[in-house]
Amino acid sequence: MVEEVHLDPQRTWCPTADCQTVCHIAASEPRAPVPVECPACHLTFCSSCKEAWHLQHLCQENQPTPVPTEQGSLIGTETEAPIKQCPVCRIYIERNEGCAQMMCKNCKHTFCWYCLQNLDNDIFLRHYDRGPCRNKLGHSRASVMWNRTQVVGILVGLGIIALVTSPLLLVASPCIICCICKSCRSKKKNHSPPTT
Incomplete structure (x- = not known):
């Protein structure tokens, strides 16, 4: 449902955090912003920038942009x-x-x-x-370093488990196959009709 709404140019989500209702966008010129009214909370917002409807302003003018300083x-x-x-x-x-x-x-x-x-x-x-x-x-810096240590520990642990279990599985695979074959043969013997 979420993907369908994002891909549909005639539908959008209500931008109100507590609402999240699917709203229908009226047909207009391509990429032209139109007012959209949410049927649940009745907020009227811009179909393009999702801000409160702004007839007199362009969407770019309505959204403040961060300004980088020299640092x-x-x-x-x-x-x-x-x-x-x-x-x-x-x-x-x-x-x-x-x-x-x-x-x-x-x-x-x-x-x-x-x-x-x-x-x-x-x-x-x-x-x-x-x-x-x-x-x-x-x-804190210590908390970030501890997080990184945990991630590295998990990745190393998974690598060691993979290295240890790979040879064991190779060694054990003939036994596993043999056991499976024996159990299959015994099931066939149990289910086969008696011969006369």
Whole structure:
């Protein structure tokens, strides 16, 4: 259902965090924003940017953009905003405090709260080691190092298990096959009709 709505140009999700109703978009010129009214909460929002309907403004003018400073950090209200939209499905997400690594409950996309960069493949959280989001994860350096150690430990453990079990399975496979064959033969003997 989620994929169907995302792929359908005539439907969209209500951007209200508590609502999540499927709304129908009226036919219009290609890519022309139109007002959409949610049938459940009656919010009227823009079909293009999902903000409150703004007849007099273009969508780009309606959304503030972060401004990079000389040091590469971001300034302005957007970086400190408590509510932002998921960069993939555009659903509203609220962050009160805690970790800056966010996962959207709607589409399961993982991203950085500050710059909205994709973190789906960043299992070591290297994004917070450099750039404008350096040291903004919301955890101590020791906590981040412990997390990385755990991830490496899990990967090494899985590798050792694979190395140890591979030869054992190779050695045991003839015995397993033999046992299966014996059990098959015994079942055939039990089910075969008596000969006269």
